[in-house]
Amino acid sequence: MKLLLQLSCFFLISICLNAQQRNITGTVSSATDGLPLPGVNVIIKGTSNGVQTDFDGYYSIYAQTGDVLVFSFLGMKETTAIVAKTDELNVSMIEDVEKLEEIVVCGFSSKSSHSNRSNFRPKPTLSSVFGGRASGVNSAYLKGKPGVASRVNVQSNSISTKTREPLFILDGQPITRGQLNSIQINKIKHVEILSPMQGKVLYNYEGSKGVAVLRTKGIRNNNVDVNILNDFLNESYTQIVDNPFKRSHLSPLSTFSIDVDKASYSNIRRMLNNGQTVPKDAVRIEEMVNYFNYDYAQPKDEHPFSIYTEVVQTPWHQKTQLVRIGLQGKTYDNEELPASNLTFLIDVSGSMSSPNKLQLLKSAFKLLVNQLRDKDMVSIVVYAGAAGVVLEPTQGHKKNVILKALDNLEAGGSTAGGAGIQLAYQLAEKHFKKGGNNRVILATDGDFNVGASSDSDMQTLIEEKRKSGVFLSVLGFGYGNYKDSKLETLADKGNGNHAYIDNMQEAQKVFGKEFGGTLFTIAKDVKIQVEFNPKKVQAYRLIGYENRLLAAEDFIDDTKDAGELGSGHTVTALYEIIPVGVEVDYLKDIPRLKYTTNLTSDKYHDELFTVKFRYKKPDESKSIEMIHIQNSNLSEPSEDMNFVSAIALFGMRLRASKYDNNATIEDIIRLANSGRGKDDDGYRAEFIRLLESYEHL
Structure with missing residues (x-):
């Protein structure tokens, strides 16, 4: 009986261990040439749980031992693999040759064939790289003079169609054949040829004639207009102009609507995973910050959200301070x-x-x-x-x-x-x-x-x-x-x-x-108004929220629309402030006023700012006000503060903001790692991986 009980416990423990989900990672590549495949769908068989591989063919999915992963990609034969005891599962996919269509690639002749010009040796170009890179295709070079661009026609053995111009992508941006011909081979880090079917998956109709994807070494090519790809894909973004520093004795009130949207971060992630340059106007820093949850306490009174504030020295600027204001919506089952x-x-x-x-x-x-x-x-x-x-x-x-x-x-x-x-x-x-x-x-x-x-x-x-x-x-x-x-x-x-x-x-x-936060509103028309104390704060700058700014009088106007807060939602806002008596390049001299005298109160020496919140219950039209006062004491940054600072700083870098104080990507990675903390869902680890991949683009 004792042995039976032990065996039962053993099997029960084994079942529980097997049922535990693990983070399975790996790379999906082409069996033909070993190149990584971006955009491959990876789904756990029999479920709707799935992910897609990034630009480098990398994927990460939570699964358990015995699960069957199904890998599918247009132009490739569907592949399955069983999750074993190891956490790494790499897969090679075989091309479905019968589905390949024509792809045209352009290049150079790599050296002169004229004996009387034996000393002429043009720099290596791309035709040799493209030749033979895809299974089941033929290459044919047109005749031409030495150093003059030749044309390489690559097409399927099974399908013969007339020549068409493919799509060329350099560092995530489309380029012309003329621009391609000017690129030296020693500048290229990675080349991949996508069949028309693969190209259509990643680049829609424009990629349906085949795609040649190139990535340069080191820092991505900045000679190509950053907006070309945005225009090419016919995407549109609202223009954003960074919030400037405002002097507190002239404009002590900062008023804005909350924003719980998170679209900008996942859209940026998609672009970076595709090796694409991010348009500046696609970067809404507040949405990047609010994509992540932070350790704010649940509300304990009659209000549907709690308030949190923190003030630290700015990680990227020794002369300024960073303020974090956080809201935590009440979580309902x-x-x-x-x-x-x-x-x-x-x-x-x-x-x-x-x-x-x-x-x-x-x-x-x-x-x-x-x-x-x-x-x-x-x-x-x-x-x-x-x-x-x-x-x-x-x-x-x-x-x-x-x-x-x-x-x-x-x-x-x-x-x-x-x-x-x-x-x-x-x-x-x-x-x-x-x-x-x-x-x-x-x-x-x-x-x-x-x-x-x-x-x-x-x-x-x-x-x-x-x-x-x-x-x-x-x-x-x-x-x-x-x-x-x-x-x-x-x-x-x-x-x-x-x-x-x-x-x-x-x-x-x-x-x-985030089911509850996505679908269930617990407070609507939520507005924030911060009044900075001119005795302590010389100037301030709201980081992000450029499209959510409100006039000071809108704060108490219940007819003015503002943002909604869902069940369990967190909202975070950051201010960079310049203390009184500190000189920084961001502030320029202003003329003295003739008709106005700027007087500040001699009271409230220990107060840095007062923040007010207004909100309405979902089915009511009259707002309720909350007030929170922040003292002027600096604290050591929490892990959450370090992480949110890294996100904001990365957003500023993507926007080429003048306020990032020339911080490097290495600085941002160090800051993010110091704030990784508890990361049960792996979202912070994913952000750090994005930073590391951006560093090498």
Whole structure:
């Protein structure tokens, strides 16, 4: 009996150990040439849990021993691998030769064939690198004079089509054939040729003729206009101008709306993983900062959020100080949350046909559907050339019905986004749940081109619709035609939040780990106003929130819209301040005032600033005010403070900000490592990996 009990315990422990999930990492490469494959879908068989490989073919996924990982990529044969006891699982994929189409690559002749010019030796070029890099292709060099560009035609053995110009990508940016011909081979670190099918997955239509991807050694090539790729992919971002330092005796009040959006960070991550230069206007530092959670205490009084402040010496500037203001929304268990009336508004236009758009969207929404309760209700509205209802309101327990409706969605047609929004709100209002969570969830790449489509048109439309009491969540998908500016406007003006989903891990974060914060508002129109004490603070600068600034009088005006706070959400804001008596280059001399005398109070010697918060309960129209006073004592930075400082500093570097005080990427990595702390989900480790990969681009 004792032996049986021991054996039972042994087997039970073994089962528990086997059932534990581990972080499985590895690299996916081509079996033909060993080059890494970016954009490979890695999914645990029988589930919707999956990730995509980054620019270097690297992936990271949580799985357990015995799970089967399925690797799929257009132009490659599907590959499976079983998770064993090791945490590293590298995979080589075989090309599906029958699906290869033509790809054209341009290059140089590498040396002269003229005997009377035997001393002429042009520098090595790229034709020899491209030749024979893809399986099942032929190379043919056209005749030409020494040193003159020759043309290499590479096409499938099984398909013969007329020559077409491929797409050339240098350090994440498209270049012309002429620019390619000027590149010396010794400047190139990495070359990869993508078949037309692979190219279409990563670069949409523009990559459907084949893609040659090149990365240079050392610092990425800055001679190519940083905005070329943004224009090429037809993406749009709202212009951002860094907040300047303001003198506290002239402008003591700083007022802004909170922002819980996180789209900018995941969008930047996508670009960096693709080896792409990040457009400056795509960098919203507050969204990078608020992507991560911090150790703020839960509220203990009648208010729906708690307040945290911290003041330290600025890590990147010895003469300034860094202020952190944090809010922690009260966390509710899912069963405590009110019943939901959700309307999925899904873009099924032609621009959503890429696998990283509609297919990823379907998988993401399935994660949400699996969490619905019996008391919840879902409707589905789609729009392309026109808008229509594909699923009438359906109870949450009828998951099979909802999932089938999602599976049946197909992309095609133009984009009548305005009509879709009208219909979705109409349906949400018709089935409005009093005291419940009434929300439209818009999923799109933002490419509206029929009806109300300009940013101003969409703003007018959504400002009208928010009066209905229906909240809005905006989810961005894919790249190429991605209209970040429109989606940001919709979220900001529609009582909503904005996330960008670039892979299944991000979908799991938005719809799994942060389900309550994404869908359930606990406070709306949340505003922050900071009054700095001129006796202590010479000048201040709000880091980020450029598109969320409010006039001082807007703070007490309850008709002015502001941001929403969801269940469990954290909000963080940073100020860099210049103490009184300190000289820095950021401040220039100003003329003395003739008609105004600047007087400061002799009281409050120990106060650095007073911060006020205003918010409304979700179903009320009158705001409630909270006040917090910060003393002037400096403290040693917490781990969270170090990490949030690293994020903000990296955002400034990406924006080429003059306020980063020439901090290096090594400085940022050290700062991030000192603030890594407890990282159960691995998000901070992922950020550090991004920094390290950026360092080597």
